[in-house]
Amino acid sequence: MDISCQFATSLHSPEHIAVAEQLGYHRAWLHDTPAQSPDVWAMLATAAERTHRIGLAPGVLVPTLRHPMVNASGAATLAALAPGRVALAFGTGFNGTRALGAPPATWSYLSTYVRTVRGLLRGDTVEWEGVPLRMMHPGTNAPQRPVDIPVLVSALGPKGLAVTHEIADGLFSVNGETAHAHEFAWAALGIHGTVLGEDEPLNSPRIRAAAGPGNALAYHAAYEFGGDPTALPGGRAWLDAVSAHPRTERHLAVHDQHLIGLNAADDAAWNAGSWQAITATTVTATPDRIRDTLSAYAQDGITEIVYQPTGPDIPGELERFITIAGDVQLKPS
Known part of the structure; x- marks a missing residue:
């Protein structure tokens, strides 16, 4: 592979x-x-x-x-x-x-x-x-x-x-x-x-920067493809932040910082617990777990x-x- x-x-x-x-x-x-x-x-x-x-x-x-x-x-x-x-x-x-x-x-x-x-x-x-x-x-x-x-x-x-x-x-x-x-x-x-480093918390500043944008992708995709962002941790806070914008400008709120950093809605979701989804929405894990995941992808x-x-x-x-x-x-x- x-x-x-x-x-x-x-x-x-x-x-x-x-x-x-x-x-x-x-x-x-x-x-x-x-x-x-x-x-x-x-x-x-x-x-x-x-x-x-x-x-x-x-x-x-x-x-x-x-x-x-x-x-x-x-x-x-x-x-x-x-x-x-x-x-x-x-x-x-x-x-x-x-x-x-x-x-x-x-x-x-x-x-x-x-x-x-x-x-x-x-x-x-x-x-x-x-x-x-x-x-x-x-x-x-x-x-x-x-x-x-x-x-x-x-x-x-x-x-x-x-x-x-x-x-x-x-x-x-x-x-x-x-x-x-x-x-x-x-x-x-x-x-x-x-x-993940040994005993590194998922809501650490490093994880927020390194895995937060990939995690936010799940919220962006759910919104754009007819899913329900509120089904994700912190999703209600994310959707409320996006919905606060005029409907004609919501695409700007959703896609700001896409896969680069966290935008205002992503940040609101993070503070409401979106980081809890990171191990499901991204390949964020210990070295052994990442190897297992990649091996499964190969299979x-x-x-x-x-x-x-x-x-x-x-x-x-x-x-x-x-x-x-x-x-x-x-x-x-």
Whole structure:
């Protein structure tokens, strides 16, 4: 099982990716979240110049944010800077779209979009919105087509899984969803959390910074996907804080600091006890428990763990996790 990492894209991401390479991580994924992050392609290109081995990938690209030619050109540029190290992942959009007050893409739109990007990278003339397109980059502006870059799709539910089987090389899962991993030769799973120190309380300031944002994701997702945040510890305080905002601005309250820190609603929930859910919503545990969890993921068919560190000590979180994860050698059954 490969051990990779992901980051909420920041101006420090290139240096964090360089640290991850030194520590032995397989690949680094950067979020495509323009409402709170610098441009994902710019940060990946900078990381390419600072690294030599580690894989580089946007994860995940949201089709409604860019014309397909823009992402095809960005992918080809990165492939020129980091030959053989690039992958792509696409999704319908969570924070990337909802923080803009916009809906996610439909699965039919994503399917057409990904096919178009892949066709462009092959050097095909494709049609987009009734207009023929082709990458016309001369030799000094992009690698010669075809540009062979593998693609994952982030999907939950039957429609998304069916599209993933049709158009992608593998599945990108989140939130512990492993039920369909065995259907794919490449199944990546994004996780959050931190390694617990001996007798370290779950509500400590370090755990709040290192695992709090991953825990808050459960509240954000419950709200956006029709769940009930009040079913989670501290959920009533979280929902009351969000509901205090005008309805037209609640997406700003929900997605502020998404997977970076705790926003005002997340903080209210934390003070009301949301930290009690951390061992269920994130992979926050003792070293032995983390090894057991990763081994179980491997048995479920996960072939790539994608760990996202948060807090003020990203290098330290990366080192603590890979020290433990490196001991897990099980392959999916």
